[in-house]
Amino acid sequence: MEDVIIYTDGACSGNPGPGGWGSILMYKENKKEISGGLKNTTNNIMEITAVIEALKLLKFECEVKVYSDSAYVVNAFNNGWIYNWRKNNWKTADKKPVKNKELWEELYALTKKHSVEFIKVKGHSDNEFNNRCDELARSAIKSL
Helix, strand or coil: CEEEEEEEEEEECCCCEEEEEEEEEEECCEEEEEEEEEEEECHHHHHHHHHHHHHHCCCCCEEEEEEECCHHHHHHHHCCHHHHHHHCCCECCCCCECCCHHHHHHHHHHHHCCEEEEEECCCCCCCHHHHHHHHHHHHHHHCC
């Protein structure tokens, strides 16, 4: 399997409000930046969307490391929340419907096509790729 590194970030101006996402995909010597946004969304939706849109670009099965400053996204996989949500018919531990279910379902399906590891990075610090994703997300908001 080929190794791919993905950095992602989401941003919102107000929550909810106009939002943007940015992702950087790195494969061998290649680097691709993508971004997008919605006029009325939430930060969490943008964080999940950034990962989905990046994974959708992969054309074959890959070994993927996803770097995100979103504890929501990283913990959903690393702490097993998403597996419990699925097992419990998309209900949280306190029996409430999981927010953003459709996005989580899409992200889950994409992670099954690849070997994906989620890695938490500190946001707005010294990580150049995370900072660049933040710039892409904020730029996407301005272009709405």
